Amino acid sequence: MPESVRALRLWITTAFRAAPALVVAQCLLAVLQAVTAPAQTLGVKLLVDGITGDDSSAIGWGTAVIILGFTVMFVGMVISGPIQDTTAERVAGQVYRDLLDVTVSVPSIIHHEHPEVADKLELIREHAWRLGMSFEMLLFIIGTAANTVAVLGLLGSVHPVLLLLPVLGLGRVWSSYLSIRRLQDAFEETAPQGRVIDRLIEISKDARNGLEVRVFGLRSVLVDRLSRLHDELYDVQGTAMRKGALLDGSVRLLFGLVYAAAIVWAIARARAGGISAGDVVLLILVAPQVDQMAGGLAGNVYWLGEVLRSFGRYEWLRTYAEKNSWAQSREPAPTRLSAGIRLENVEFSYPGSERPVLKNVNLTLPAGATVALVGENGAGKTTLVKVLARLYDPSAGTVWIDDTDLRTIDPAAWRKRMSAGFQDFVKFQLTAREVVGIGDTERQDDEQAIQAALVRGDAEAVVARLPKGLDTQLGKKFTGGMELSGGQWQRLALARAFMRERTLLLLLDEPTAALDPEAEHVLFERFAEASRVAARETGGVTILVSHRFSTVRMADLIVVMVDGQVTEVGSHEELLDLDGRYAELFEMQARAYR
Incomplete structure (x- = not known):
């Protein structure tokens, strides 16, 4: 026609x-x-x-x-x-x-x-x-x-x-x-x-x-x-x-x-x-x-x-x-990970570009692990995070969820089993209750769930300072709306990310960029605790992207990326002993602090 x-x-x-x-x-x-x-x-x-x-x-x-x-x-x-x-x-x-x-x-x-x-x-x-x-x-x-x-x-x-x-x-x-x-x-x-x-x-x-x-x-x-x-x-x-x-x-x-x-x-x-x-x-x-x-x-x-x-x-x-509805993806999302997530020869290029952002990525993220992605800007960390969230499909290769190709899983069902906090988070100009609650729309009216998310996101103090608490309208575009600082907005965004419990995948891409190192350290300890709970109950994997090595060293597994490729994988101690790119970056940051 x-x-x-x-x-x-x-x-x-x-x-x-x-x-x-x-x-x-x-x-x-x-x-x-x-x-x-x-x-x-x-x-x-x-x-x-x-x-x-x-x-x-x-x-x-x-x-x-x-x-x-x-x-x-x-x-x-x-x-x-x-x-x-x-x-x-x-x-x-x-x-x-x-x-x-x-x-x-x-x-x-x-x-x-x-x-x-x-x-x-x-x-x-x-x-x-x-x-x-x-x-x-x-x-x-x-x-x-x-x-x-x-x-x-x-x-x-x-x-x-x-x-x-x-x-x-x-x-x-x-x-x-x-x-x-x-x-x-x-x-x-x-x-x-x-x-x-x-x-x-x-x-x-x-x-x-x-x-x-x-x-x-x-x-x-x-x-x-x-x-x-x-x-x-x-x-x-x-x-x-x-x-x-x-x-x-x-x-x-x-x-x-x-x-x-x-x-x-x-x-x-x-x-x-x-x-x-x-x-x-x-x-x-x-x-x-x-x-x-x-x-x-x-x-x-x-x-x-x-x-x-x-x-x-x-x-x-x-x-x-x-x-582009991915109508062929109809497999239900698993309720638990037994082996973990595996990337096999994964490559990705943006439309109209011949230069791949990810190149031949082979990586295993064990069930229950907390994984840190490390690398300079442009190394492909955020793109890898988006591939795991299936916001993109790989140009080549496969992402395996246990033994199931991620392409075959219903994307909506997969995203219900994950949560995320990003550096470029959205400042939803809603009430504080809604800003946090929409992290899990099925429980957005659950007061207990919202309060628990505020604790995990270290955002109780933010809400305590609001004139109407959780019912305060945020944003200057509305009459009587309360404007927040960048750090306050980010804490609410983190609380939103923690609304979903027992996730299979928690993605944290520079989630504390607006916070000081001490606050980030405290929050990461809470991330780690949430990861341990997820690991026990669902085998969930937590992915953290950060440039602060004082935080990264607490991860179970650290993945170093250079120019779209995975160059080093291991624990903090293992990578220091390897004396490669991670050790070089860690020492550079340590000297800056000294």
Whole structure:
């Protein structure tokens, strides 16, 4: 099925799924309102013919049609507004719910790393409001179709050759479509520049960036970069606009000249007795309606094209989500690890990059072990963590959970058996209770579980300082919201990570970067205790990424990574005896402390 047809089908079905009864009622009302003006024009024709021909029946019918038309217009104006507003709100709500559901249904995050996919996702996000207004455009199409049929019927009743006039009028629609298509292509071409412009604006207005922007004098750098990008963007888009305006103006001029000639022709035929005076009046009154119809289509072809293009992107997103849903992964997640997690010849490369981030990784993480990943920035530690969480699938090789390929395990079921704390944690602007509780949505209202997580995350003191305790709204974006320091946010993020108990995999990627070494040491002791509990009950594995060797040395197993490869594996003492890269890094940090 062609992409445009799939997009049109999605457009129509989205509206009917949102509010079927209201949509049907609104469509019928749109048809009645659309044929009102042509019907009244017919009434005027009958009235003129009746008066000039002394035909009382034609006068009566003409008067009745005109009065009925005014009645329909009045009733439509009264009831269509509330119905249309209600329906549009429901359609917009349906669209935004569907977009959110489809977007977050993709189990992997690899699409965020692909520039082409990221551009399309950005366009979908920016233009989502067009999907919400789609119902109004749908009504416009239905009304225009009904109006076109009525106008063609009137013109054909005067003379068949006049049916060519609306066809010429549709030339304006054709020219507008070409102009808008050229402009849309320009928008697609400049999408990367648009994304960078948005990011630069975000940098300049975000209070967190204000200090560095001023200290390093970045004002001119940001403004110059923004100006260059705007020049590039407007050069492409402006050229498309100028060409479109020239084409549209030429077609409109031709349409006006031909319609003027048709009216002169009709007057001449009426004087010769070929048509009635009412027919001439009909043609004169229909002329503005044809112009209005063509102008309405020409004026709205941009929005029609944009809505259809937006639904095309939305259909692409739905197809992408379906193809990348990992539907073949249906094995249940184990409830306990007996052997552990094993990586066999694992490699990974980001989309569009030929350079692998992970290279031939062979590693065994024993059940119940606390494992520390060590290495310089860019060594591949965080990528390895994401592969274990199955946010990515390896480009080559296999991750074994005991004797089961991780690719075959339902990703949602696997993630329910794991938890994580990251350096780049999200500052959810919710209540403190929710910020912690969403770490385990099945127990987010369990007060005892939340309190236990606060203890394990060393976050009791943070909550104690909040004016309303756990019920305090966090974040300055809300009235009365309480802003926290980086360390306080991080402690709540750690408490969130500890909401899930008896996990098979606990991932801690620089989870204490905003804390001092002493606080990190205390927290890691709690991590170790949680790991020992998990080891006894589930054989769970704890993975810790940290640059502080005073903490790392407490791990059961230390894995050293260099340039995407595992170069050393062992305990702290074993790696010191090996006198390799780990010993070198440890000694460098120890000298710094001394």
